[in-house]
Amino acid sequence: MALREVKPTRSELLEIKKKIRLSESGYNLLKMKRDGLILEFFDVLEKAKDASMDLANTYKVAKEKIDVAKMVEGVIEVYSAAFALKHKPEVALTSRSLMGVVVPEVSFTSISQSIDERGYGIIGTSSAIDEAAAAYEELLDKVIRAAEVETAVKRLLVEIERIKRRVNALEFRVIPDLKEAEAFIVFRLEEMERENIFRLKKIKIKAKAAEAA
Amino acid sequence: MKAPAKKRRYAGSAVKARYAYGTARVHAMKVKLFPQETYTKLLVMALPELARFIEESEYKTEVDELARTYSGTDLLEFATHLNLARTFVKLTEMTMGEPHELIVEYLRRWDIREIKTILRGKLYGASDEEILRVLVPSGELSLEFLQSLVRKPSIEEVIEALKGTVYYEVIKDIDYSESLMKLEDALDKFYYMRMVDLVSKIKGSSLYLRVVQMEIDIANLKTLFRLRNAGISGGRALEYFVPNGLYLSDQEIEKMASAPYEEFVTLLGKYPYWSAISDIVTDRMESLSKIELRLDKFLNEHVWKASTFNPLTVLPMLGYMLSKDTEVGNIQAIARGKEAGLSEDIIKDHLTL
Amino acid sequence: MEVAVVGNADFVTGFLLAGVRKTFITTDASLEPTLKEVLKEEDIGILIMNSDDVEKLSTPLRIALDDSVEPTVISIGGAADTRTHLREKIKRSVGVDLWK
Numbered sequence: 001m002a003l004r005e006v007k008p009t010r011s012e013l014l015e016i017k018k019k020i021r022l023s024e025s026g027y028n029l030l031k032m033k034r035d036g037l038i039l040e041f042f043d044v045l046e047k048a049k050d051a052s053m054d055l056a057n058t059y060k061v062a063k064e065k066i067d068v069a070k071m072v073e074g075v076i077e078v079y080s081a082a083f084a085l086k087h088k089p090e091v092a093l094t095s096r097s098l099m100g101v102v103v104p105e106v107s108f109t110s111i112s113q114s115i116d117e118r119g120y121g122i123i124g125t126s127s128a129i130d131e132a133a134a135a136y137e138e139l140l141d142k143v144i145r146a147a148e149v150e151t152a153v154k155r156l157l158v159e160i161e162r163i164k165r166r167v168n169a170l171e172f173r174v175i176p177d178l179k180e181a182e183a184f185i186v187f188r189l190e191e192m193e194r195e196n197i198f199r200l201k202k203i204k205i206k207a208k209a210a211e212a213a
Numbered sequence: 214m215k216a217p218a219k220k221r222r223y224a225g226s227a228v229k230a231r232y233a234y235g236t237a238r239v240h241a242m243k244v245k246l247f248p249q250e251t252y253t254k255l256l257v258m259a260l261p262e263l264a265r266f267i268e269e270s271e272y273k274t275e276v277d278e279l280a281r282t283y284s285g286t287d288l289l290e291f292a293t294h295l296n297l298a299r300t301f302v303k304l305t306e307m308t309m310g311e312p313h314e315l316i317v318e319y320l321r322r323w324d325i326r327e328i329k330t331i332l333r334g335k336l337y338g339a340s341d342e343e344i345l346r347v348l349v350p351s352g353e354l355s356l357e358f359l360q361s362l363v364r365k366p367s368i369e370e371v372i373e374a375l376k377g378t379v380y381y382e383v384i385k386d387i388d389y390s391e392s393l394m395k396l397e398d399a400l401d402k403f404y405y406m407r408m409v410d411l412v413s414k415i416k417g418s419s420l421y422l423r424v425v426q427m428e429i430d431i432a433n434l435k436t437l438f439r440l441r442n443a444g445i446s447g448g449r450a451l452e453y454f455v456p457n458g459l460y461l462s463d464q465e466i467e468k469m470a471s472a473p474y475e476e477f478v479t480l481l482g483k484y485p486y487w488s489a490i491s492d493i494v495t496d497r498m499e500s501l502s503k504i505e506l507r508l509d510k511f512l513n514e515h516v517w518k519a520s521t522f523n524p525l526t527v528l529p530m531l532g533y534m535l536s537k538d539t540e541v542g543n544i545q546a547i548a549r550g551k552e553a554g555l556s557e558d559i560i561k562d563h564l565t566l
Numbered sequence: 567m568e569v570a571v572v573g574n575a576d577f578v579t580g581f582l583l584a585g586v587r588k589t590f591i592t593t594d595a596s597l598e599p600t601l602k603e604v605l606k607e608e609d610i611g612i613l614i615m616n617s618d619d620v621e622k623l624s625t626p627l628r629i630a631l632d633d634s635v636e637p638t639v640i641s642i643g644g645a646a647d648t649r650t651h652l653r654e655k656i657k658r659s660v661g662v663d664l665w666k
Contacts, residue, residue, distance in 0.1 A: 066580035067553035082582035083333035091611040121397025127501035136584035147638040
């Protein structure tokens with residue numbers, strides 16, 4: 001807001017004072033929101049770290065099981081067993097609001113199955129395949145939890161960034177500019193007031209002199 | 214397309230001559246099998262070296278043939294299995310009479326595996342190529358016939374096309390709308406039943422009959438453990454057991470299926486199988502695959518013993534078949550174990566030496 | 567929406583046993599082109615990859631994966647910690663490396 005565009009009038013001063021009030025209260029609200037988001041963020045981040053570690057461990061176990069299955073049964077059996085599976089995992093992505101931020105909620109048709117539910121015959125298959133299938137079913141579950149929570153972390157981060165920028169803009173640009181304008185008007189008004197008083201005095205002196213003559 | 218039938222005509226001394234020729238050829242084939250030292254070598258090789266070794270060995274033909282479709286460890290697995298299949302088919306061509314029947318019957322276990330894969334593939338909605346990729350035609354059913362099955366557009370038509378094979382009657386009335394489980398189990402039970410039937414009719418094969426029945430026991434034991442682990446018991450469980458085992462009767466199995474852990478272990482202890490697994494069975498039953506490995510080894514040892522015991526008509530042949538089968542299984546275990554980065558000791562555990 | 571897995575045969579096979587259908591087996595050479603195609607597919611909600619493979623990708627593609635919401639990309643296994651991009655972001659926004 002260029003100073004020279006500011007009209008040094010009383011009404012303008014009132015306008016500016018109002019704007020300053022609004023900006024300052026907006027600033028305080030945004031700071032509260034930012035702080036709230038950061039608190040929420042810490043919470044979600046902890047969950048994400050846990051989910052990530054849980055995921056890594058579950059993967060390790062699952063990989064061991066499938067390696068055994070490939071050793072004992074061969075990959076031909078594994079591929080064949082996979083064909084037998086009835087259930088295909090489906091995910092549904094919905095959203096919910098976390099402090100005004102849209103985060104995903106994943107609903108997952110969880111598929112931990114009993115050996116007589118998967119779809120393959122029992123007599124001709126072995127535990128190696130059962131155990132690998134169970135391990136990967138669990139892994140999939142963990143993957144989905146992790147995906148849900150990591151996306152929440154990213155979304156919160158984006159929102160925190162956004163709010164930080166607005167807070168900074170208010171603190172370092174908008175409000176100072178307004179206050180500068182306010183100061184300018186006050187200064188100019190006072191100046192004009194002084195000039196008025198001075199002019200009036202002069203007129204009074206002149207008038208007195210004219211009366212005396 | 215009908216399944217090609219293999220028939221032989223029998224004639225007196227020609228049979229004996231034929232048989233002698235067959236035995237000689239089996240000896241020649243036996244020589245080509247890997248000796249113990251080879252496994253020691255293979256265990257310390259890195260995977261690429263191992264692959265090269267297999268590619269330059271007896272398995273060369275199949276490796277070269279399949280190199281366009283598969284690569285890496287998959288190539289090794291498919292090539293060795295194909296070689297195994299062809300070797301066994303060669304055996305059926307070299308034999309006649311009872312040995313021939315026996316080998317053909319043995320090969321049914323692989324036919325059944327292929328039929329299962331095809332049915333599963335169709336139910337899953339896999340493409341023809343995807344299903345064909347997983348097939349290793351090894352049994353009586355030829356590649357062409359299996360391919361024709363794969364090309365059928367629906368599962369109904371695959372089953373229809375099995376008319377003329379022994380499998381049709383077994384599965385034609387089974388409801389697979391929920392899953393293929395009943396159908397697959399029916400096929401597996403059928404295999405064992407036929408095997409027991411055939412072997413009991415062959416003179417002098419009592420030893421081999423014991424082996425077949427022992428295999429049934431082991432299959433039932435594995436199922437027992439799996440069902441208990443999954444918490445499945447009672448009437449539902451009984452349909453998963455194969456009749457005609459060696460030591461485990463139907464009643465015994467029924468008891469063991471629903472007994473609490475302590476009683477289960479007591480009942481199990483009566484059988485020779487317990488010696489193979491007593492140290493790793495716990496009430497938490499965490500690693501069934503270890504138990505299964507031990508039971509398989511137990512069975513293998515007994516089959517070995519039986520095959521070397523009596524150089525009668527069939528057993529040397531079966532001995533060779535077992536060795537070859539074991540060799541392919543060992544190569545698979547070493548290759549996959551190395552691919553997974555497992556230690557030599559762990560891989561050795563999975564080998565039959 | 568479905569789950570998809572992209573990676574080499576060894577990585578992908580296990581997921582078949584969990585019922586995953588959309589599996590894409592790649593080699594080092596075909597990794598990026600296959601990945602680009604898969605990202606264009608509409609019905610995928612979650613994409614699973616091996617961390618080691620993610621390491622091999624070009625930076626713009628890695629950033630695209632990181633920002634992708636549909637599908638959400640999850641990397642597992644492997645020796646590398648591929649969440650460094652996320653960790654950097656967190657450091658910059660909040661000022662502290664919270665992800666340790």
